[in-house]
Amino acid sequence: QVQLVQSGAEVKKPGASVKVSCKTSGYTFTVYYIHWVRQAPGQGLEWLGWFNPNTGSTNSAPKFQGRVTMTRATSISTAYMEFTRLRSDDTAVYYCARSMSYFGGFDYWGQGTLVTVYS
């Protein structure tokens, strides 16, 4: 069965970086796009960017360009999202999700990774 399993919760100080992993299984890793979405406490969903595991191409939302880097380790079917220069308002649950095409619906999601930023 398809699974996306994310790394555990993180606590970071302002200005630090965090790297979240998304280990996939149950399908061919390079066939589906990986998207990253976050949700601040009590708030809605916010898209960070998409990543093509086959080509390595990426696109991030203008708001996050320069702070978000998406990569992969194809041999272990794992995607990564690194977020730099963290601020307190970056505190959120970060999700990975897959889609068949870059514009398609997200049919499977990771369980989410809580990133807390505070001094």
Place this chain on the structure above:
Amino acid sequence: QSVLTQPPSASGTPGQRVTISCSGSYSNIGSNTVNWYQQLPGTAPKLLIYSSDQRPSGVPDRFSGSQSGSSASLAISGLQSEDEADYYCASWDDSLNGPVFGTGTKVTVL
């Protein structure tokens, strides 16, 4: 930042029909299809409707979607207690070159 507008809340008694609207613009819903997600408390979102009116395998046919112009809607017929959740619409935005989400609607079963 949410670009698609949804009502903050909707409610109904068991068995009733509830409809949630999603309003966008030409660069998103006006040019692309809409997906809907259901998020139960404390869990990751789940794809409910894709390509505006298609249900993934396993989603009850009580859920239906439609789209017209720059707006879309999700209908839940025969409302059940387990439908109590947050619902989000989403659509690709040609200006952003990425998806945009709705503001979210909390559905309460009275």
